Amino acid sequence: xxxxxxxxxxxxxxxxxxxxxxxxxxxxxxxxxxxxxxxxxxxxxxxxxxxxxxxxxxxxxxxxxxxxxxxxxxxxxxxxxxxxxxxxxxxxxxxxxxxxxxxxxxxxxxxxxxxxxxxxxxxxxxxxxxxxxxxxxxxxxxxxxxxxxxxxxxxxxxxxxxxxxxxxxxxxxxxxxxxxxxxxxxxxxxxxxxxxxxxxxxxxxxxxxxxxxxxxxxxxxxxxxxxxxxxxxxxxxxxxxxxxxxxxxxxxxxxxxxxxxxxxxxxxxxxxxxxxxxxxxxxxxxxxxxxxxxxxxxxxxxxxxxxxxxxxxxxxxxxxxxxxxxxxxx
Amino acid sequence: xxxxxxxxxxxxxxxxxxxxxxxxxxxxxxxxxxxxxxxxxxxxxxxxxxxxxxxxxxxxxxxxxxxxxxxxxxxxxxxxxxxxxxxxxxxxxxxxxxxxxxxxxxxxxxxxxxxxxxxxxxxxxxxxxxxxxxxxxxxxxxxxxxxxxxxxxxxxxxxxxxxxxxxxxxxxxxxxxxxxxxxxxxxxxxxxxxxxxxxxxxxxxxxxxxxxxxxxxxxxxxxxxxxxxxxxxxxxxxxxxxxxxxxxxxxxxxxxxxxxxxxxxxxxxxxxxxxxxxxxxxxxxxxxx
Numbered sequence: 001x002x003x004x005x006x007x008x009x010x011x012x013x014x015x016x017x018x019x020x021x022x023x024x025x026x027x028x029x030x031x032x033x034x035x036x037x038x039x040x041x042x043x044x045x046x047x048x049x050x051x052x053x054x055x056x057x058x059x060x061x062x063x064x065x066x067x068x069x070x071x072x073x074x075x076x077x078x079x080x081x082x083x084x085x086x087x088x089x090x091x092x093x094x095x096x097x098x099x100x101x102x103x104x105x106x107x108x109x110x111x112x113x114x115x116x117x118x119x120x121x122x123x124x125x126x127x128x129x130x131x132x133x134x135x136x137x138x139x140x141x142x143x144x145x146x147x148x149x150x151x152x153x154x155x156x157x158x159x160x161x162x163x164x165x166x167x168x169x170x171x172x173x174x175x176x177x178x179x180x181x182x183x184x185x186x187x188x189x190x191x192x193x194x195x196x197x198x199x200x201x202x203x204x205x206x207x208x209x210x211x212x213x214x215x216x217x218x219x220x221x222x223x224x225x226x227x228x229x230x231x232x233x234x235x236x237x238x239x240x241x242x243x244x245x246x247x248x249x250x251x252x253x254x255x256x257x258x259x260x261x262x263x264x265x266x267x268x269x270x271x272x273x274x275x276x277x278x279x280x281x282x283x284x285x286x287x288x289x290x291x292x293x294x295x296x297x298x299x300x301x302x303x304x305x306x307x308x309x310x311x312x313x314x315x316x317x318x319x320x321x322x323x324x325x326x327x328x329x330x
Numbered sequence: 331x332x333x334x335x336x337x338x339x340x341x342x343x344x345x346x347x348x349x350x351x352x353x354x355x356x357x358x359x360x361x362x363x364x365x366x367x368x369x370x371x372x373x374x375x376x377x378x379x380x381x382x383x384x385x386x387x388x389x390x391x392x393x394x395x396x397x398x399x400x401x402x403x404x405x406x407x408x409x410x411x412x413x414x415x416x417x418x419x420x421x422x423x424x425x426x427x428x429x430x431x432x433x434x435x436x437x438x439x440x441x442x443x444x445x446x447x448x449x450x451x452x453x454x455x456x457x458x459x460x461x462x463x464x465x466x467x468x469x470x471x472x473x474x475x476x477x478x479x480x481x482x483x484x485x486x487x488x489x490x491x492x493x494x495x496x497x498x499x500x501x502x503x504x505x506x507x508x509x510x511x512x513x514x515x516x517x518x519x520x521x522x523x524x525x526x527x528x529x530x531x532x533x534x535x536x537x538x539x540x541x542x543x544x545x546x547x548x549x550x551x552x553x554x555x556x557x558x559x560x561x562x563x564x565x566x567x568x569x570x571x572x573x574x575x576x577x578x579x580x581x582x583x584x585x586x587x588x589x590x591x592x593x594x595x596x597x598x599x600x601x602x603x604x605x606x607x608x609x610x611x612x613x614x615x616x617x618x619x
Contacts, residue, residue, distance in 0.1 A: 041466075041469070062469065063469065065465060065503075067499055068495075068498065070498075072454075072455075072458070072491070072492040072495060073458045073461075073492060073495035073499060076455045076458035076459050076462065076492065076496070077458045077459070077461050077462035077465065077496070077499060078462060079458075079459050079462060080399075080448075080458065080459035080460060080461060080463040080465070081463070081465060081466040083397075083448065083459065083462070083466075084462075084466035084467060084470075085466070086466050086469075088462075104452075104455050104492065107449060107450070107451065107452050107455065108449075108459055111439065111441075111449050112440060112441075112448055112449050
């Protein structure tokens with residue numbers, strides 16, 4: 001069932017599988033970048049430890065800028081630094097950056113074509129107890145509509161580390177979306193990762209439904225696939241870690257193979273990853289599709305897992321969506 | 331003692347007159363755009379580009395150049411006209427302002443005109459970009475950096491919170507290589523600044539934020555040069571030059587009228603304005619004879 005080329009964590013279906021916050025991988029990646037790329041600088045809006053920028057800030061204080069609680073300044077100062085040849089990584093909570101400073105990102109970074117990296121931590125409803133004010137579930141939409149902006153949603157901490165390192169060399173603006181809670185480590189250091197190239201994690205061939213997921217929903221999609229397999233329904237699971245630029249080749253391949261698509265993300269249905277997939281598929285060979293996400297609602301306090309379940313992103317919900325779309329196929 | 335020779339003053343005054351002429355001509359041809367701000371800031375742009383700035387119009391990407399960040403992008407007719415007269419691109423190109431296919435976009439876009447340091451239009455974001463540039467420079471070269479970052483702002487855009495975030499950060503990092511100039515012309519689209527949102531006491535505000543403050547007559551070349559010289563000599567603090575200017579300066583009918591913030595002269599109004607500027611040029615010459 002597992003695609004051997006992907007070299008996934010052998011324990012992904014094990015209850016004892018290791019769980020690590022996705023943001024940890026960003027902190028590690030940035031720290032490594034400090035040593036290999038002297039143009040890399042880091043800016044933070046008073047959330048150094050929460051966003052794991054402290055690893056870099058402690059080791060390279062001369063390349064770290066604390067702007068205080070000022071997200072508009074965070075990205076515009078970064079734009080000015082990029083104009084002088086730096087590669088700035090800016091971090092805050094996704095709700096504040098890019099939530100509060102969208103126009104500044106548009107004009108001073110994208111319109112100016114400056115390679116500033118927007119790091120949005122604590123994205124999604126899995127932020128948990130902090131409640132709806134702090135749960136960014138519109139950020140993918142905000143960022144992917146901007147020309148030149150690249151959008152990456154790592155599935156786990158390992159992928160976050162690889163994505164962070166890779167983004168330093170693109171020469172483009174980018175948004176990387178991270179989560180707060182501990183989540184399952186799906187991939188390994190040996191797993192292939194290339195920006196803009198989706199990974200088909202299981203059942204690349206003969207699938208009846210193609211599941212496309214991003215972020216920590218990738219693991220839930222895998223659990224759903226395993227349940228479905230036990231019931232005799234074969235589905236593929238694709239990790240669409242890069243939402244922009246969109247890997248249309250892989251999407252077309254899995255969609256054509258299966259003839260039906262279910263997308264799963266921790267984001268509003270409107271404008272997110274599923275929308276991006278739908279926009280592509282509808283212009284060529286549309287297939288029946290189910291977009292799973294938050295249905296035009298705000299979040300609330302709770303534990304990450306119970307919130308995901310409450311808002312319709314439980315493993316059982318994915319199983320149901322697959323069965324529903326299978327009927328639409330016929 | 332005068333800090334400018336009479337020849338230099340006459341040179342700057344005539345240059346400013348030519349730039350004002352180009353601003354009027356380009357606005358009339360464009361049929362839209364802002365009149366008051368560009369005319370009011372012409373003497374400062376002229377002094378900056380023809381006396382203060384370390385730059386080379388033939389090599390706009392020269393690494394060691396000073397940087398000019400225009401924050402209030404809507405006064406770009408003065409930026410374009412000054413750059414053209416300084417030799418960045420042909421003066422004739424000014425007639426393409428705001429037309430389809432032009433390098434001179436309605437608000438500056440550096441993708442179209444790469445010699446611009448940034449794109450601007452939405453207000454309040456220029457000072458923080460200049461802070462980023464100055465910060466980056468000090469990271470690379472320490473406090474002895476030889477480049478200056480000039481940020482040109484309007485008074486109205488001080489109403490944007492983003493500006494004050496930048497003011498705080500500039501002071502925190504002791505960016506003496508950062509020099510901001512505020513076009514204190516007292517007008518904005520809806521009226522006088524003190525009616526829309528009072529900014530005074532402006533100098534006190536900046537002083538209390540740990541900036542070095544210089545208040546000048548923005549139409550007096552000696553004042554302007556003196557302020558830039560002073561600002562360059564300050565250590566450990568950024569400087570703000572609050573330049574009192576007359577919006578629409580140089581054309582009687584446009585002066586001090588906030589109605590002229592956002593509209594261009596008609597062909598007829600332009601003709602009268604150009605005649606007035608020709609007379610003024612004659613006056614500048616005869617005064618210096």
